[in-house]
Amino acid sequence: MAPQATSLVFIVRRCKPELVVPAKPTPHEFKQLSDIDDQEGLRFQIPFIQFYKYDPSMKGRDPVRVIREALAKTLVFYYPFAGRLREGPGRKLVVECTGEGIVFIEADADVTLEQFGDTLQPPFPCWEELLFEVPGSRGILNCPLLHIQVTRLKCGGFIFAIGLNHAISDGIGLVQFMMAVGEVVRGASSPSILPVWQRHLLDARDPPRVTYSHPEYDEVVDTKGTIIPLDDMSHRFFFFGPTEISTLRKFVPHHLSQCSTFELLIAYLWRCRTIAIQPDPDEEVRVIFAVNASAKLNPPLPTGYYGNSFALPAAVTTAEKLCKKPLGYALELVKKAKNKVNEEYMRSLADMLVIRGRPHFTVVRTFVVSDLTRAGFQKVDFGWGKPIYGGPAKGGVGAIPGVICTFIPVKNGMGKNGIVVPICLPAPAMEIFVKELDGLSKFIVSSL
Numbered sequence: 001m002a003p004q005a006t007s008l009v010f011i012v013r014r015c016k017p018e019l020v021v022p023a024k025p026t027p028h029e030f031k032q033l034s035d036i037d038d039q040e041g042l043r044f045q046i047p048f049i050q051f052y053k054y055d056p057s058m059k060g061r062d063p064v065r066v067i068r069e070a071l072a073k074t075l076v077f078y079y080p081f082a083g084r085l086r087e088g089p090g091r092k093l094v095v096e097c098t099g100e101g102i103v104f105i106e107a108d109a110d111v112t113l114e115q116f117g118d119t120l121q122p123p124f125p126c127w128e129e130l131l132f133e134v135p136g137s138r139g140i141l142n143c144p145l146l147h148i149q150v151t152r153l154k155c156g157g158f159i160f161a162i163g164l165n166h167a168i169s170d171g172i173g174l175v176q177f178m179m180a181v182g183e184v185v186r187g188a189s190s191p192s193i194l195p196v197w198q199r200h201l202l203d204a205r206d207p208p209r210v211t212y213s214h215p216e217y218d219e220v221v222d223t224k225g226t227i228i229p230l231d232d233m234s235h236r237f238f239f240f241g242p243t244e245i246s247t248l249r250k251f252v253p254h255h256l257s258q259c260s261t262f263e264l265l266i267a268y269l270w271r272c273r274t275i276a277i278q279p280d281p282d283e284e285v286r287v288i289f290a291v292n293a294s295a296k297l298n299p300p301l302p303t304g305y306y307g308n309s310f311a312l313p314a315a316v317t318t319a320e321k322l323c324k325k326p327l328g329y330a331l332e333l334v335k336k337a338k339n340k341v342n343e344e345y346m347r348s349l350a351d352m353l354v355i356r357g358r359p360h361f362t363v364v365r366t367f368v369v370s371d372l373t374r375a376g377f378q379k380v381d382f383g384w385g386k387p388i389y390g391g392p393a394k395g396g397v398g399a400i401p402g403v404i405c406t407f408i409p410v411k412n413g414m415g416k417n418g419i420v421v422p423i424c425l426p427a428p429a430m431e432i433f434v435k436e437l438d439g440l441s442k443f444i445v446s447s448l
Helices: 063-074 171-185 242-249 261-277 319-324 327-339 343-355 427-447
Strands: 012-014 018-020 030-032 045-052 084-087 093-096 102-109 146-152 158-165 233-240 284-289 314-318 366-371 389-392 404-411 417-426
Touching: 018 063, 045 171, 063 102, 063 146, 063 158, 063 171, 158 171, 233 242, 233 427, 242 261, 242 417, 242 427, 261 284, 261 319, 261 327, 261 366, 261 404, 261 417, 261 427, 284 319, 284 327, 314 319, 314 327, 319 327, 389 404, 417 427
Parallel strands: 102 146, 284 366, 366 404
Antiparallel strands: 012 102, 018 102, 030 093, 045 158, 045 389, 084 093, 146 158, 233 417, 284 314, 404 417
16 A cells, blocks of 8 residues: 655756746736635645656647747736735735746656656656756745746656645646646637636635634644654655545444545544554644635635635544544544535634734644645646646645645556555654554455
């Protein structure tokens, strides 16, 4: 269940970074982000990567040139991406639509797609070479909002890597932009889904009024030094396919049998991780997970909205209860937290964030999960067909590195669709975590 990272090494030759600007003049204006967008926990760069095979029908077309030109045309519609973030009074974030452009790097690598192996999933070898960090460009304020590198491969395929300033958009919004670039590549004069700004739809009320508890933003004292530098962490990736999920469902009580795979996996991993980090029995532990709130609003957010549109509800209990009670206990807590998210909850959340100065969500004794299995990265087609892998470039990214765990959709070497989960833990805790998961493996073997 724990795939090993490859030892593949290759050389990437990069051209000088450039700025791609909108192909036509765009308005110079200031656009406020929503009160969901500009919270502290979203002020970081998040990287994604797409691997594309050679397509004979595209012979003679250079992916670097084709994508660069399409980006310039697409930025006419998504011109805020070509601007820069500024911070105003009360830490309010605003995009100044300057038209300065996004970072673009052309590159070539002396490697083929086949050399990456049958199963493409993080961690990717030589990752830093596939999305080069241009010195001084990766800040949150006054810096480019998108960083893109297109790397040609020896086999005729290519790699598209992109870094997003999370404050301006979420994974679903970024996919919408990338799909628009793909449409332009294939000859469209404008995107089929036009971008919608309207960030005021997720602003705080006036006056703000908090009507829900939001334990995901509680201030928790780190009494035992549980926030550990990323360099001191052990990083492992775990695959959950149909067999593993089916086995987990055998532990679910009948009244929860309709739970989603997302809910089940969160509950199981939260319990295993808590056993691994060994908090004091009476200490509170949390799981926080992203829930898409667009459809929870009345009316729903408009089609084309590309801002952050999710909540981060939390389930809270004591370490002793979570570790000693069966899986169904954790699963019930997860379902209750998820079902809390509705229109009033989102209004209360925006109000609370403004009142409290846009705080970071709680990370002490907290398992934080983002599910990108349905974001759509694996559907993005720049003219060379769908990617053989599309999604997060690595695990553990965030305003506080190592805290957020991302569910990543993959197809393994045997052709099975599943979910890869990157886990970051101190080495001793990782040993305990792996033993907990090995118990599931043994149950699978004994059930065959």
